[in-house]
Amino acid sequence: MSREIEPLIVGRVIGDVLEMFNPSVTMRVTFNSNTIVSNGHELAPSLLLSKPRVEIGGQDLRSFFTLIMMDPDAPSPSNPYMREYLHWMVTDIPGTTDASFGREIVRYETPKPVAGIHRYVFALFKQRGRQAVKAAPETRECFNTNAFSSYFGLSQPVAAVYFNAQRETAPRRRPSY
């Protein structure tokens, strides 16, 4: 087990959303052109208004990737009956480029964590070929990343990162990290 995914395991992203995987492609998610997402950090919802820039690695332009952003804690972490809520999906992203080169099949929806502290997960899957993802999910709520990825033959993720967010007016006991 590589140490890279330890925060994902401790943060229960692996377990609640994803299965154990071996990260093999680099992915950098940047909000507002200067806020880089790293696991477990808290971001203010005001930073998340527009979709982030997602740069991915990979060997070459001929490999294609699907990016899924979802919230496993909707509508509240203690009763996540909508798990997972789909926020964004981009498919056919060529390797070594960024998400803007892909096909946005579910447009970005700004996270609005009403109750509790939510995790927002970005998961990157390698496609078998171009246009491997043939259909977009019909609804955003009760999405299942695992089922979706295995249905379209995406197998295990190649990269994942998550951040936390909560209501900006939420009561905070101590200054957050």
Add this chain to the structure above:
Amino acid sequence: MLSSAKHQRNHRLSATNKNQTLTKVSSISSSSPSSSSSSSSTSSSSPLPSQDSQAQKRSLVTMEEVWNDINLASIHHLNRHSPHPQHNHEPRFRGQNHHNQNPNSIFQDFLKGSLNQEPAPTSQTTGSAPNGDSTTVTVLYSSPFPPPATVLSLNSGAGFEFLDNQDPLVTSNSNLHTHHHLSNAHAFNTSFEALVPSSSFGKKRGQDSNEGSGNRRHKRMIKNRESAARSRARKQAYTNELELEVAHLQAENARLKRQQDQLKMAAAIQQPKKNTLQRSSTAPF
């Protein structure tokens, strides 16, 4: 008319139940005196509510011991039937009654089997069934210290199934067979999650407000614990990420330092050369 028939059957059942429990007492050395006391209360099972409540009280006193008994019995039951496949109900059913070889008395055997699993609680429900009063089931769950969840799920399934079998429509043998299929499927396939609502519903029903508030407090406590666990996990994940970042940055720092040293060395070697070159280049003038 139907109810009187039911009475008869219930008496018969309780008699067989008593025999079963008595044999059980003699066979199982670890059984406590509570089972014998409950069986005595069963022998006097009558439709009168006052006696019923008395019996309930008596059973409530020794609730801990009763649960212990159930626990033991359910463990026995599990050990016997764990190798059977989950999707096939018929062999399981046969397996449950395979100690008795008479094919004509399957229903009776089945009831005996379920009574064997939990002697006291089902006898309670048997006694109360003629009144059409199903709230006695709630008594089973009203003990202030609830048993482990798995035990509850196993035995509550059997208990509700038993109530199902009290249906007066179930008379002919063919009917019994189909009913068995259904009830078995229901009893063995219901997971703990599926049974939680029914048991909590039973808790809510027929309890005073004190119990209700305690219940709510208990729920809140559980929620709070979950929330605290999530918070700890979040913090731990964040710390792990920072540690990773520190390790990464340290490695990068070391690499950059090495690079700088190399560049310095290279510069030191190159400097004199450059000087000579400069001189040589300026030489012609």
